Amino acid sequence: MTAPGTEVVRARGISKSFGGAVALRDVSLDLIPGEVHALMGMNGAGKSTLVRILSGAQNADDGVLEIGGTAAGPMTARKARKLGIATVPQRRELVMTLTVAENIMLGDLPTRTSLVRWNLIGKLARQALRDLGIDVDVNALAGDLTVAEQTMVEVAREVRRGGRVLILDEPTACLGAEAAAQIHALVRRLCESGVAVVFISHHISEVLALADRITVLRDGRVVWSGLAKETDETDLVRSMVGRDVVSTRPSRKSDKSVTGLKIESLADGRFIENLTVEVRKGEVVAVLGPAGDAQSRLFDLLSGRRRPERGHLEVAGKRIPFGKVARSLDSGLRCVTGDRRRLGLIPELTVDENLMLARDRLDRRRLHRRDRLARRAAPLRDDYRVVTLSPNPPVGLLSGGNQQKVLLAKWLGTEPVACLLEDPTNGVDIAAMADIHTLVDALATNGVAVLLASSDADEVMRLADRVVVVRDGRAIAEYDIDRITRDELVAVALGGAIS
Amino acid sequence: MTTTLTAPVATRRRVLPRGFAHGGLLLVLVAIVVFAGLRTDSFLSTNNLLNVLRQVSVVAVIAAGLTLLMTAGGMDFSMGGNVAVTTAVAAQMFAHGQSIWLTIVAAILLATVIGLVNGVVVTFTGVAPFVATLATATLLDGVALLVINGLSVSIDDQLSPLGIGKTFGLPHLLIVAIVVLAVIAFVMRYTTFGRDAFAIGGNEDVARLSGINVSRDKLLLYGLAGALSGLAGIMLLARLGASSPGTGGLQLQLTAVAAVVIGGTSLAGGKGTVLGTVLGVLLLGVVANVLNLLQINSYYQQISVGAVLLIAAIANLLQRRRH
Amino acid sequence: MTTTLTAPVATRRRVLPRGFAHGGLLLVLVAIVVFAGLRTDSFLSTNNLLNVLRQVSVVAVIAAGLTLLMTAGGMDFSMGGNVAVTTAVAAQMFAHGQSIWLTIVAAILLATVIGLVNGVVVTFTGVAPFVATLATATLLDGVALLVINGLSVSIDDQLSPLGIGKTFGLPHLLIVAIVVLAVIAFVMRYTTFGRDAFAIGGNEDVARLSGINVSRDKLLLYGLAGALSGLAGIMLLARLGASSPGTGGLQLQLTAVAAVVIGGTSLAGGKGTVLGTVLGVLLLGVVANVLNLLQINSYYQQISVGAVLLIAAIANLLQRRRH
């Protein structure tokens, strides 16, 4: 191992452009064993691109990488792995058709006389998960897990493989408080054992609490780099965004007497047992519970993707049958998924087409004209500040945060009567988060009933009027937001009792 | 194995003029045309070129339907079988003295129904399209033989205006094919239905959740593929003047599939252009023609077709990758 | 079009005994066997059953290789063509007085090289496997014709120990097929290479990032598919005693593909079992045999095969869905 204090990775002058558009220019980065090095920056700033270059998933156009004191030359994924660089990319990368156990052991299956040892695979995988305090069935198929569970599995896999550098690209973006806390603890533990950790997150408080060193990127350039203790929230925001960002809770005064969305005795036989929630028009209600509880399963049922065993659904006083997407949409109910890659966007279609995908279908447009489409989509792009390098690329090429903005714009631009928002700011930067919060405020002010299924306590405090606490698939308590503190909220989310 | 949407490719493609995506294919096609033009005078004669175009018309119509269907992530391996059944039924109807229009309408209706049956199976049972339509292809080939009872059924010259007629020097078959290709290209580019096909092929779940009636669209797409098979069947019948064992069927199907995939339409759905398909169809037609004109030994003909297909596929990809 | 793995299905499946995934297929197979046993005495005779098993041996060997390859997200549409070339070359070598062992080794080596060429094209140019191997299939069919010069080339009884020999009452061809199937099943479940194939088929990028040498594995898989085509070619030659136009080729390929996909191996990769393939192969073999024994008119035979395939595919899916 490298002696403490000397860099295990030195990157110098890294530049990368995609077809003429520059994603990184002249970036340098040092990783020191035992340190958490946070990368911060707005969506599209180039964080993921930088770590993809470090992990050999992409090649830089220019620059040198020195690993463990020797020049690394052109990197490949295999080489990075050999050199001890483990990466959890931003996009969940599991083999969805294999079990959790096999995914954890992928590329490193234990064998005896070249035969795969199935029992040992299960045991090692279970061990890897247990070490991180994760409760996931190792025999489940990876494709059946929630995004949060997939993240945890992936972290467990990389940690198990070990190495001297661990790169975590937004590991906590869609995790609940409990899971995030597990990740934090893990990062600290690894640091103590001399691993250099790269940590990417848009949560400033999280970064300030965890990181030793911070590098801020803007438009592909390093704009600030230094020790975490030398900076504070305001400075960080300024260097990332170039201005101050304030997001305060406005007082939304609207008539909240009419019921906008009513879920009654909902049960899906697995995760949800007899859930009843009522959201009035102009109200934002958050469903809160430990990660993996009912809130992450509501999307399937409300959107019509899957039929529950029992229950009623009413939108603005009208009964909506389950399992029928068209009926659900006609009623004005909009469900925004937390899984934008699988259920949200079509990566091959352009940004404009994705933006107008639902809207144009609801308007029953028969013809498709690119110029008009662009004109219709332009206001949405502006409102949601979707940033693209080229005019109208396939949406799959956008940075994660920008994809999320496209997803929200796609649905919230369709005049909802009621909506379900699942982790609406998943992976977006703080400026965009503030924008999105303002947009949700505007929705509520305009009389939309908003059901929020977020795993982020700050977001719940910022947006919700009321919190419904679910445990084991049932609503067990309900609080007005001014009756509960952030800490109590986190305690509830962690599954603890409440005074 | 899974091919990833490699980013740089797609970004550049927008910047380049359209059609450039098929540069490799175009290059191979032009190379063959130049080579043939130099080696034999007859190749570039108007007559011969019109022949080639008429010869590929039937395949073009099938390939057009297949392009749209495959873009939506579907597959119909039974279009050749459908053609066989349609020609057989139409020939028998003519033989039994039915009128031309009744026969044409009935045949295309039948073909549409066959397509819809495929659609129902694929949409409502979830059997993979390739599997379901491979099964119906086998079945339809049998039905076609049964209908003509294993014998040639001639229709005399009842359809010869379509089969050999020309307007302004253009064979009618070619005109039909051009119209079909143009309509499909228009649908794919300028209608919501066409864009829905891309969406469904790109991610069926997202399409459904976005309010696209995926089941209905799929049925329509399979129905359309069926209808176009029917039309192709009538065209083939008009061209041949008879339905005999071996008309249409798997060979025709494979030619159409080859043309479509060479043209860059993805088997996994979400990507496809009529222009690519047209180039694919032309490539296959021109190669067959050139091999005949150059009087190549029949064993080498198959080898040459295979080799050209391979080269075209590789050239098309390498060319795209360079950007 | 993309089908989603809905959660309840998959989680539950783990609980059921393995092999149950193919309940629908098994049901159709058993139904046919029972029906045939009741309708004709000769079906259940040992001789007839051994006949069926010997008849499907060649297809089984090809299907075994294809199962592994398709599980890894690959496709080799040229295995039938490879068989044709192998039988042709081996027959010519016998005709020129080469020794048995030299011939067998040379033929299998040649087939492996052909497979590797497919592998190189697919791995290093990024052409979709179906497209690339469809092209080589056309090419190889031509090469086979060329090698035997369009004539039958007889090998007399040089390979008859393999072709008609038996040990303990079991035909040697069947024994070879069983060994191949068992080895592939074993590889798929108990070796790193086999598990890597699942990973590559499930998500090639992840597999690569996990340190699996994807390119090498793909080459090996295509090479293996080639080698098994070669073996199948030798078996077919032993069985037929001659190589002639039409031996192997597209028909054989389609039968093998049908068997594999009916057996539940996904065209998109990531899923596949040898057990399913075995059931698929048996189903096709039994149906062909039963249709002969029941003296069904040949047109109806094709129709019946298509219908049974369709029913089996649907039954297999419905049965899985119920759980």
Place this chain on the structure above:
Amino acid sequence: SDDSAAGSSTEKKSVTLGFVNGATTEFHTCLQKAIESEASTEGAKVITANSKQDPAAELSNIEDMISRNVSALIVQTVNVDALKNDIAKAKSANIPIFMTSVITSDTTDILGAVVVDLKALGALDAGWIAKDAGSAEVEAGVIAGAPGAASDLMSAGFTGALPANVKVVANQPGMFNRAKAQDVAENMIQAHPDLKYAFVANEDMAFGAYQAFQAAGKDVKIVTANGTDAGLAAVKDGKFSATVANSATDIGQLAVKNTLTLLNEGQADKIANIKISLITKDNLSEAPKYCLA
């Protein structure tokens, strides 16, 4: 069930013949019709199977027939040499094999055969052209079938029998497929606009070729083979100049007759040559029936 009859092949009344057909073209269809009708006239049962041009399927079909214990097998083979194995197999099961159209080089183990001399067939067509062309220097084209023995024999017979003044300028495969043959003819006439004669390996393809030559506005004289009703009508109309009748019906009927006779150890030619004759406008009435209704 119907198998019990097959079990006792010794009794003359309950003779069951197995017929393994080679493909599903018109020739094969007519052959099968003839065999079925002749057998029913003779009071024998026929069970049939089709190999669809696949040698492996042919072997399977023969194995299936053997396990049904037929009295004799009539085989319209896909692959002559592969039959050696089949014959050996059938022999060990005491089931004699009778062949149609072509034969193995070694005929000791077969019951008998009805064959068509394909070379002579080609030569008959060539003879008509030789006469028609006189001493003029002319060009001829060949549209063959699928690459393989049958097609090669025909075109070799044709080419070999042509006089020196008739030059074969093109020889391309039509795959026994009308659509393909039409394409080939269209292309051929472009490459060789002076083509005077075309030999087309069967009438189905010949119709395709006729369409192609018509469309190109060329008067190419077509000679072909089969003698189907449609073909004879075309000869009458002048679409075809000549055709060689090789009646599928004759082959089928003679095959059944000879099989039954030889089974009962009666007197018949072991290898019977079917009569083939050149049919032109002048002798249309001499053509045998090609296909039973």
